[in-house]
Amino acid sequence: MGSGSRPPLPGAILFACNFNRVRSPMAEAVAKQILGDRVYVDSCGLKPDLDAEGADPFVQAVMAEQGFDLEGHRPKTFDDLTDDSFDLVISLTPEAQHRAVELTRHRAAQIEYWPTHDPTLADGPRENRLAAYREVRDALARRLRERFGEDGE
Template identity: 80%
Template sequence: MASESDPPPLPGAVLFACNFNRVRSPMAEALLKKMLGDRVFVDSCGLKAEEGAEGADPFVEAVMAEIGCDLSRHTPKTFDELEDGSFDLVISLTPEAQHRAVELTRHRAVDIEYWPTHDPTLAGGSREHRLEAYRDVRNALAARLRERFGSA
């Protein structure tokens, strides 16, 4: 019997959304895939493509590699480029993505959660200082994922 402290049952498919799909949402996608393996379909997207940008942000690649997640093959995509829109849960990480998630799911029974997540690209200073900002976001997302989905 489940207690009140148990996480809810796992959804079949989870989508993480942010602004450009280069920083926060690919981090969350990779972390949940690492946590749950193939028990849940996980994808990520952004609102729009960042002009001239390819792949995950280099700092994202670096801090995710530290924990064994390879994002070197990540290809950013937008909501419009999703191959399948059949998600049970959409987790938006920015206010703008939350607005779009609500629009996307207006006529479907989809759970939507908003996890406001700091933008580490705003950090300045040395390379190490900037990497620390990305690590903070990675670690905060990992903690939130454990809280939401259990320790798997």
């Protein structure tokens, strides 16, 4: 797909999943790399994971393999957003899709649903689990590049 057939870049994008610890932080990090400072990018989840802080350790590991530092990521919910005026909300889970529709009901925002496998469901040895997280990371990166171009152009 040539850059002429892509829609214009939105001013602000929100990625949403269930806990903002796995899928949406990955998508946020890759989108920020692709889009730079031309687009405001954020992520959130539906509910807090009261038993955990920061990005999932497997997320931190597989993102670090590609130079992303998610050590400082602090999960937040829709209710924690300081501004909810996003031009594009990309939900990565069915539950987040429902909330995205509610969030944008009275706004002129575009919603996209990118169903994304939950790598936390992988079991077995550490390497098997890391492979599941890598698959999600790589699938999100491919989808982002298809949607916004290799360098957001």
